[in-house]
Amino acid sequence: EAGVVQSPRYKIIEKKQPVAFWCNPISGHNTLYWYRQNLGQGPELLIRYENEEAVDDSQLPKDRFSAERLKGVDSTLKIQPAELGDSAVYLCASSREDYYEQYFGPGTRLTVT
């Protein structure tokens, strides 16, 4: 069974530039999560999807972050414009249903200069 796929693995951009991350979850997993992980910290949930519906986006900074999950499969997380404080690892995870064990992708390491 293929795992969660994320791309790109690394991204370096200048502040104020836009950036997008892509995630393909495990087949059959209805719930998809985007997390942000800063160095030495645990992952912080940004948004959770049940199929194509965003059911929890309370911690997503909506002034600059947006996400979509068209057709309830792949998902894209966008930041526009990026700020220096957005430098972090962005993780995507999926699970069969909410509150079941989540399986994580390798993450995208974003550096904003």
Add this chain to the structure above:
Amino acid sequence: EDQVTQSPEALRLQEGESSSLNCSYTVSGLRGLFWYRQDPGKGPEFLFTLYSAGEEKEKERLKATLTKKESFLHITAPKPEDSATYLCAAPGNTPLVFGKGTRLSVIA
């Protein structure tokens, strides 16, 4: 406010030296307690889910236990390949809350 606290922040063990990692939680409406392992440069890898006090689960040299207020990850006779950051997480009525993790180093 839902909180998950892990201790110690870092732990250094000699190969074969058993120890325990702690995860204490204050989460309303707890729907399970999850343990993950994270290697540098990788996403967290699922280890265990515990749902009720008194429950135990084992995998190789790891055993996870759960009480009403905390969970322990016991590592028996660890090997260098067990070196990683171990994270616990608890979903409650608020978004899934992760602890900051315990960085385990096992020295040969």
